[in-house]
Amino acid sequence: MSIFDFEDYKINRRTLLKTSAAVGASTLLYPAMSAFAKSDDPIKIGQIDPQTGTYAALGGNQIAGARLAVDQINAKGGVMGRPLQLLVEDSAANVGQSVQKARKLVNRDKVHFLMGAVSSSVALAVSQAAQDMNTIYMDIGGHADAVTGDKCSWNTFRTCSTTWLLTAGDFQAIFDKYGKRWYFITPDYSFGHALHHDYLTQLKKAGGTEAGNALAPLGTTDFSSYLIKAKSANPDALIVLGAGDDMINTLKQATQFGLNKSMGVGGPMMELEVLQSLPDAARYGMWNMEWYWDQPNVPHVADFVDAYRKANGGKTPTARSWFGFASAHALALATEKAKSLDAQKVAKALEGLELPPEVALQPNKAIYRAGDHQLIGSEYPGTIKSGGKYPDLFQVTDVVDSSKIARSVEEKGCRITYPS
Amino acid sequence: MNATTIQDKTSTLGGSRAGMSSVDLPRLAAALVIWALLLSAPFWLPLVGGYTVLGTRVLIFALVTLGLNLLLGFTGGLSFGHAAYFGLGAYGTGLMLKFVTASTPLAILVGVLVGGLAATLLGPITVRRKGIYFAMITIAIGQMFYFIAVRWNSLTGGEDGLTGFARTNVHFGGWTLDLHNPTNFYYFTLFFFAIGCFVVWMVLRSPLGHTFVAIRENPKRLRFLGLPIGVYIWIAFAISGFVAALAGSLYALLNNFTSPEDMNWILSGDFVIICVLGGMRTFWGPLVGSVIYVVVQDYLSSITVNWMSFIGAIFVLSVLFFPWGLLGFFQGRFKK
Amino acid sequence: MSLLSLKNVTRRFGSLSALSNISMEVPQGELRAVIGPNGAGKTTLFNLISGFFPPSEGELLFDGQSVKGVPPEKLVHRGMIRTFQITEIFLDLSVYENLEIAVETAHGLNLRPWLSPARRRQVRAHIDELMQTLHLEDLAYRMAGELAHGDQRVVEIAIALAREPRLLLLDEPTAGMGDEETDRMTDLIRHLHQERGITMLFIEHDMSIIFNVADRITVLDNGHLLAEGTPAEISANADVQAAYLGAAR
């Protein structure tokens, strides 16, 4: 065993560097390239995702998924006979930098589409900037309802779920299994508040009660004081609404305090990346996933998983990988359908676009809803396999058809108007 | 040499390390070239692979570091927390536009006042200590604002940042300046950059500026000329705070957004290294440093995920080999 | 009336008495030297007069008012200014700039972010006048740090003079100087005294200067006032010879 354990990272990094070097070269050569014939001109997607900072792992997977999609599309002859090119920029999960990168991609690199984001704040800000620049923006992984809700716009689409879908995905399962008194640990920002609000609405409707709600600042490392309060409230279920490191730290400390022995633990959003970072003892509970790699009865999924592993040094695709994959495909399909790169025409083509099975990779239909531009697909509630080995860490108990649980466009408060 | 010759030469105390006279053709020529380049930037930037917004960003960073350099390079006050005043300017402007007014100039005014007054009020606490201690206190006070911005969700939007405002067009009588246009906003920013340059330039050639430089050079001597040193460091702190707030305000308008990251100590560190890169004791150092830093960062982060290592290496190497910055380096050359 | 007067001043550090029961009067316009063997308390006396620390006992009057416990930066405003044993000037600035700062400070302009042309001319005239007085014209645009030691001391005195002090305290003005520089400094001190009538108090080791220029001499020994008088009186004083010269041998 070597001291430096970089089995996961080595190949991935090399490919990243290689591609990024290619992107660098192409931007340098850009003025020269524009002299080529129109048909050789690549169609460009600019992807803004975090490669450094807290969300680097999630962002990296979204990029890897998108890369795979672009490679597949180019192998089949590109889009409208033109090659598809992916230009990746690091957002460092910093909104200011993301907006700046968006403008750079559109103004200088002349990309035709923008996509990306892990955090909702980046998604909202880039959405607004893209609207300014009359450019389509595909939110890959920022979950806040508002992106396709009251702050929706004609140019913005989203592949990942809304907070409502996340909570509705496994609400019934948790309620049935653990009971009706819930205690929440909520990260103190809009994403957390939204999840809490959505769960609470459903909980009250189903006749449950809230045993308490601890608001923890985002980025909290020590959750012990919140867990103490949760313990003394003695609920049926402890609902963890955080994401990423917040979730990891909460679960780890809950385990140390033995909370999982006296109450059920669960939440709306589990990610393979998070599961990977958890020690064995902290892997438990009922959760919702937005996509899972192990779907033996769904066609094309195994092919996708194989292809992804081959391109990424054996790493298994996560929901984030699929978001990136589906987003890039969706943009390509819509362009092909619109037979144009005009933003409004492509937007119209994306409205109601159904992802083909080899892209959707799920048992239900996956459609970008015309009214709010939200992808309506599936949710995957399930339980964590205790003692499981990577990547086999999650047992999907049910695949929920999102169209059955989604709120209507009117409820979400979205009204899309195109500029004349 | 007689008295008349002395009178011919105006002092440019602190204007350069060499302390040469200012009726100095090379320097005048350099200033003219710089202004010509800045004024024509939107036209030549795309030709060299840049874009207008990048130019605006350079100007904003140059503005904040121009102010910071007054404290850092000329007064010798090692502030590592200027991002706080930059960020306060940004939030002040953003909140004004979001909740109070649709007037961009008014929002800028409020942003400048918020950030500048915060620096003015906190100055007395910081200037009680000097050297490394001063640096630590300025960092810590800066972080206090950062955490307030992160935690005061209902007002600032917390970690998500402040959205939902946008710069509006400016009206002068019957004439309207369309600020949505990036090129127009570049010139709008350049206008404020010019004001900042003028203020700093004027201060530097005034007795006030001379006093700042004297504090850097020998605070003890100055004290025994009867000056309360702390008051002057405070003044430098306050002026640089106002300039930083102005830059922050423009930054909020550039992005139509602001977030706690705009107040973080990492950004303060970036500001300091920009001053050092360009040349701490030179007037144009901050602009040169900003050009290098912003362009290199923009370029590197596009071509490698390891851009942080490269930026870090810039810090390390510039400290080891170019402590007086690019301009300092060249001026040193010419002097010899 | 005396410009500076000390009445029974004692200064203790812990149990050690650095100065014991010193009384002295320096009248307006006098050039007074303070001498004494090493450890006699000369520098302590200077630091005490210039406000570094207050006397433990006794009274300190400047221009008839008590200045006991007044800090140095305030004393400057009353017209008392000092130089240091180790030259304190702005080494990285030119001589002109050194004086510019001094003059602007003297005129109380430090807070001004701009100057009217008239004011500017006034400042420049003052700088020129200082440079002429001290013969610094040729060095105006040299960096102070590059100057010879003797020139640096002249610059320091120029900085002090800019304030037009009523009492100038010089701490070993010729320390570390060669003969030629020493002569120049001696001339300068005499000139300032005779032409400008500045009251001066200076510590010096070089007896030739002292006996050359001083009006009166105060001799300290072991923290005590040993003698005070004109150069002639002091050179004839048996106590001084015994203590001072004895100690020097």
Place this chain on the structure above:
Amino acid sequence: MELLLFNIFNGLIIGIFYALMALGLSLILGLNGIINFSHGGFLALGGYIAYSLSPVIGFWGALIVSPFIVGLLGLVVERILIRPLYSRDPLFSLLLTFGLAMIMEDLIRTFWGANGLPFNVPAALSHPLSQTYFFVTGYRVFLVVLALLAIGSLFALLRYTRIGVRIRAGNADLETVSALGINIYRLRAINFGVGILFAGLAGVLAAGRLGLTPTMGASLIMPSFVAIIVGGVGSLLGSLLGGIIIGVAAGIVTTYYPAASDVVIYVIMAVVLVVRPRGLLGQEGLLE
């Protein structure tokens, strides 16, 4: 009662971390005269190296070996990068270590990946010690005891060994120490190494508590600065005290008003600065 006890205990744990960091920083600040921004990077490195070592030599082995590896690395860094800066303006060492911190974070991400990693502590330590006071887990008690032991031995080292006495003397008056013919460079190098060793130890302990992320050091360094300012620059005891005070304060505030848990330490600092500018145990005029 339970809640109060918990707050004190929890605050103590947080404070111990701040103090471990602050002590190392304070040592380096005092004798080497630099603010070491890369301290957080060394902390993270300590955790990551322990993570990679523990499959080979176990948790206990890694706990001991990793801080020393990091300390040695500190010596190398001191020799190559820090030493040329001693006679220069403090600004430069500040910037250099700032850049170094960025490089370290990036290298850690490159080698070990951006995703957080779990660091398993021995099962014997990972259970609550009592049913009523379930928050008193074995690891937390172990952590406090070990940290206190380390701090205790540091103070013993400084008081009773020759090198320690020299470090303290150098802290107070470097010129005199060098006049005594002591090799200042070696003294500073050792001092830097010891400071970094403490960062490494804190890193291993933090990894066991919270797991590993490339940015883990960054969140600890700022409270450590505050601990030093509150405790007083130049006083190691002050740094220890400052760390524990702000730790306990943060712990208590988290319980009653979580949103202010970060801000409270800066408020404490501001109050201390206004009331007593040199800090609780600081000396006048040091490092100015």
